[in-house]
Amino acid sequence: MNHRILTISREFGSGGRTIGRHAAEKLGIPCYDSELIQKIAQESGFSEDYVRTADESAHSFPAAALASRAFGPSVDDHLWQIQSHVILDLAERESCVIVGRCADYILRDRADCLTAFIHADPAFRAKRIVEVYGEREAAPEQRIREKDKRRAAYHRFYTDMKWGHAKNYHICLNSGVLGIDTCAEILCRLF
Amino acid sequence: MNHRILTISREFGSGGRTIGRHAAEKLGIPCYDSELIQKIAQESGFSEDYVRTADESAHSFPAAALASRAFGPSVDDHLWQIQSHVILDLAERESCVIVGRCADYILRDRADCLTAFIHADPAFRAKRIVEVYGEREAAPEQRIREKDKRRAAYHRFYTDMKWGHAKNYHICLNSGVLGIDTCAEILCRLF
Numbered sequence: 001m002n003h004r005i006l007t008i009s010r011e012f013g014s015g016g017r018t019i020g021r022h023a024a025e026k027l028g029i030p031c032y033d034s035e036l037i038q039k040i041a042q043e044s045g046f047s048e049d050y051v052r053t054a055d056e057s058a059h060s061f062p063a064a065a066l067a068s069r070a071f072g073p074s075v076d077d078h079l080w081q082i083q084s085h086v087i088l089d090l091a092e093r094e095s096c097v098i099v100g101r102c103a104d105y106i107l108r109d110r111a112d113c114l115t116a117f118i119h120a121d122p123a124f125r126a127k128r129i130v131e132v133y134g135e136r137e138a139a140p141e142q143r144i145r146e147k148d149k150r151r152a153a154y155h156r157f158y159t160d161m162k163w164g165h166a167k168n169y170h171i172c173l174n175s176g177v178l179g180i181d182t183c184a185e186i187l188c189r190l191f
Numbered sequence: 192m193n194h195r196i197l198t199i200s201r202e203f204g205s206g207g208r209t210i211g212r213h214a215a216e217k218l219g220i221p222c223y224d225s226e227l228i229q230k231i232a233q234e235s236g237f238s239e240d241y242v243r244t245a246d247e248s249a250h251s252f253p254a255a256a257l258a259s260r261a262f263g264p265s266v267d268d269h270l271w272q273i274q275s276h277v278i279l280d281l282a283e284r285e286s287c288v289i290v291g292r293c294a295d296y297i298l299r300d301r302a303d304c305l306t307a308f309i310h311a312d313p314a315f316r317a318k319r320i321v322e323v324y325g326e327r328e329a330a331p332e333q334r335i336r337e338k339d340k341r342r343a344a345y346h347r348f349y350t351d352m353k354w355g356h357a358k359n360y361h362i363c364l365n366s367g368v369l370g371i372d373t374c375a376e377i378l379c380r381l382f
Binding site for chain 2: 117119164165166167169170171172173174177178182186189190
């Protein structure tokens with residue numbers, strides 16, 4: 001099959017973002033991650049900070065998911081619509097790598113989309129988030145648990161798919177065991 | 192990492208067995224599938240037919256799992272012990288591919304074991320089981336549902352791991368989308 005789009009869903013600290021960047025570089029196509037956030041922010045009128053944390057921050061989940069919609073779509077529903085529109089538009093226009101933002105689900109009807117999920121053992125991820133993002137007050141293990149829980153809830157709410165279930169992706173890779181470079185290389189070969 | 196053992200767990204009809212055989216041929220190592228059943232039958236004293244269906248047949252699950260163990264281990268518990276022993280022994284002796292039989296779990300403490308899960312969409316699997324195993328009275332979709340349910344229950348009962356969850360494997364591949372040859376090739380490269 002001739003793939004044009006590679007989507008990468010990832011556990012926090014698994015290196016999914018780095019794998020996406022490496023794969024995009026090798027393939028000579030753009031990788032949308034923070035650039036995607038800028039686009040969504042521009043279209044939605046929200047700040048980049050708000051968009052960046054919408055899939056994992058406290059004001060988003062689970063409070064927003066459980067909130068009443070008696071007065072119409074929530075702020076997050078609005079953001080979801082903009083996000084879907086931006087991702088569908090990108091996929092239509094150019095070959096690219098898209099990291100996160102439920103792009104796998106949003107592009108599920110496209111036959112030219114390869115969907116990947118990157119995960120790793122908690123110990124690997126804990127070490128990595130301290131190296132990449134620095135120390136925080138909370139222990140790395142706790143930060144991982146929190147982020148995973150919120151991403152899974154967000155994903156489940158908007159896609160009705162179970163986060164991290166193999167059948168939702170074309171390929172799932174353990175970056176801790178296989179290595180970040182090897183994961184990027186496999187994805188390039190499949191593309 | 193230098194892998195010596197490749198385990199393949201698979202959904203019924205996904206071609207996991209064929210992928211295992213192809214990978215083993217390319218790697219020049221043995222593939223244990225029906226040979227494994229022979230070994231387990233020899234060591235346990237059960238017939239090959241009994242061993243073959245123990246992870247998916249009606250007398251095994253869920254009835255056996257729910258049965259009282261007031262009088263000691265069940266027949267299936269006994270079979271599980273023999274199976275674990277045979278697989279651990281094989282892994283100790285030679286580099287090989289092992290298909291099914293919860294080998295991923297039984298060999299979980301070995302650093303030289305690469306664990307793969309092969310899955311595919313129901314339509315792909317339904318077409319394939321008719322091609323490979325022929326027509327049966329039950330519709331292929333129903334045969335798939337039945338087998339999946341029993342394998343998942345067996346796996347869950349003896350390993351306490353969720354069947355098909357990406358985090359339980361080093362790599363998960365959708366053989367329907369990626370193709371059986373490509374899956375075998377990726378596993379060989381990773382090995």
